[in-house]
Amino acid sequence: MRDESVGIYLHVPFCERVCPYCDFAVVAARPLARDVEDRYVAALLAELAARSADFEGLWLASIYLGGGTPGLLHPDSVARLVDAVRSTFPAGAEAPEVTLEANPSSVERSRLAAFRRAGVNRLSVGIQSFEDAVLKRLGRAHRAVEGHAFLTAAREAAFVNVSLDLIVAVPDQTSAQLEADLDAVVAHGPEHVSVYGLTVEDGTPYARGVASGVLRLPDEERAAGMLERVPRRLAEAGIEAYEISSFARPGFESVHNRRYWERRPVLGLGMGAWSVEPRGPSAPHGARQHNPRDLRGYLERVEAGLPAAANGREVLAPATARGEAVFLALRTRTGLQAAAFTAEFGAAPRAFFAGPIREARAAGLLEESPGGDLRLTARGRMLSDTVFAGFVEGPFD
Numbered sequence: 331m332r333d334e335s336v337g338i339y340l341h342v343p344f345c346e347r348v349c350p351y352c353d354f355a356v357v358a359a360r361p362l363a364r365d366v367e368d369r370y371v372a373a374l375l376a377e378l379a380a381r382s383a384d385f386e387g388l389w390l391a392s393i394y395l396g397g398g399t400p401g402l403l404h405p406d407s408v409a410r411l412v413d414a415v416r417s418t419f420p421a422g423a424e425a426p427e428v429t430l431e432a433n434p435s436s437v438e439r440s441r442l443a444a445f446r447r448a449g450v451n452r453l454s455v456g457i458q459s460f461e462d463a464v465l466k467r468l469g470r471a472h473r474a475v476e477g478h479a480f481l482t483a484a485r486e487a488a489f490v491n492v493s494l495d496l497i498v499a500v501p502d503q504t505s506a507q508l509e510a511d512l513d514a515v516v517a518h519g520p521e522h523v524s525v526y527g528l529t530v531e532d533g534t535p536y537a538r539g540v541a542s543g544v545l546r547l548p549d550e551e552r553a554a555g556m557l558e559r560v561p562r563r564l565a566e567a568g569i570e571a572y573e574i575s576s577f578a579r580p581g582f583e584s585v586h587n588r589r590y591w592e593r594r595p596v597l598g599l600g601m602g603a604w605s606v607e608p609r610g611p612s613a614p615h616g617a618r619q620h621n622p623r624d625l626r627g628y629l630e631r632v633e634a635g636l637p638a639a640a641n642g643r644e645v646l647a648p649a650t651a652r653g654e655a656v657f658l659a660l661r662t663r664t665g666l667q668a669a670a671f672t673a674e675f676g677a678a679p680r681a682f683f684a685g686p687i688r689e690a691r692a693a694g695l696l697e698e699s700p701g702g703d704l705r706l707t708a709r710g711r712m713l714s715d716t717v718f719a720g721f722v723e724g725p726f727d
């Protein structure tokens with residue numbers, strides 16, 4: 331067994347309906363027909379068998395069923411997937427974290443105990459808000475009462491690691507609504523919370539609503555003010571920020587999500603999934619590939635025995651890898667460790683990014699230790715995109 335781990339991401343693209351702001355790889359399926367589900371699960375299993383050799387010998391740290399809405403799968407499908415992954419990769423010293431994303435629908439709620447028996451030990455729940463007006467504005471399929479019922483049912487089904495997602499800075503959202511959301515989060519006592527400012531992606535119905543003036547987003551200052559409120563309120567309840575959008579009680583930081591910020595291997599399976607391959611002689615900074623975002627294209631390629639990723643793999647160039655190493659590490663509370671960066675790239679961050687570091691420090695967005703370690707300030711976390719752009723567009727070789 332190699333002294334390195336792997337996380338497995340299984341993308342399940344089906345959703346009861348597509349939310350108007352969503353830009354993920356999703357397909358409307360209401361309800362999800364059993365034959366469609368079985369065909370898709372068979373493709374995931376075939377892809378797992380075909381791709382696992384690239385990650386051979388790595389021990390299994392995490393399985394993440396994301397989407398889409400993986401909670402729409404029947405528990406026996408989830409069990410087949412979890413069992414197949416667990417029998418493909420050797421176990422580590424600790425049991426793998428097995429996360430399932432779910433939405434607070436009654437169908438998914440009725441399956442919670444069976445998901446637990448299928449091997450899921452962490453739930454990530456798409457709550458988004460406990461305010462009906464906000465949920466309606468987001469075009470979500472559920473209402474607050476279902477969100478509360480789902481979280482209660484998760485505890486009854488013996489889930490002791492529950493994460494919930496919250497969206498902030500929604501059109502017309504008031505400060506009082508945000509405070510009520512934060513109160514409800516704290517009252518449920520989740521182990522983990524992910525908080526996102528609403529982003530409007532081109533091509534979505536939301537983008538058209540904003541362009542036509544039907545939807546009014548809060549201005550930047552107001553949105554930042556709302557987002558700023560979140561870490562303080564959650565910290566008072568013992569749920570601490572460990573990444574820009576992620577908050578957890580000590581010991582409940584997401585094992586799987588940390589892999590992306592730490593640039594560790596992830597085998598991504600399913601429509602639109604990304605993989606990050608381990609570093610090796612032919613790819614000293616790693617390689618990645620992504621699957622097609624259309625369901626038919628994905629299924630046809632896998633069923634024909636072809637690699638799902640039609641565009642092949644991208645071996646990361648040193649300049650690309652350096653920029654990513656900086657901005658992914660800066661997302662975390664730990665920040666960028668200069669020694670680890672130097673070990674991989676042969677020189678300290680300053681040797682490549684003196685300009686962006688100087689500018690971000692002068693603007694009060696970045697802290698630099700005497701040894702060259704870098705960390706975002708509280709203000710930098712609010713304006714992280716501005717800081718990251720400096721490193722992505724920095725001097726390349």
Ligand code: SF4
Pocket residue numbers: 344345347348349352353354356397398399433456
């Ligand atoms: S439930 Fe989530 S993944 Fe599905 S459409 Fe809505 S935002 Fe997108």
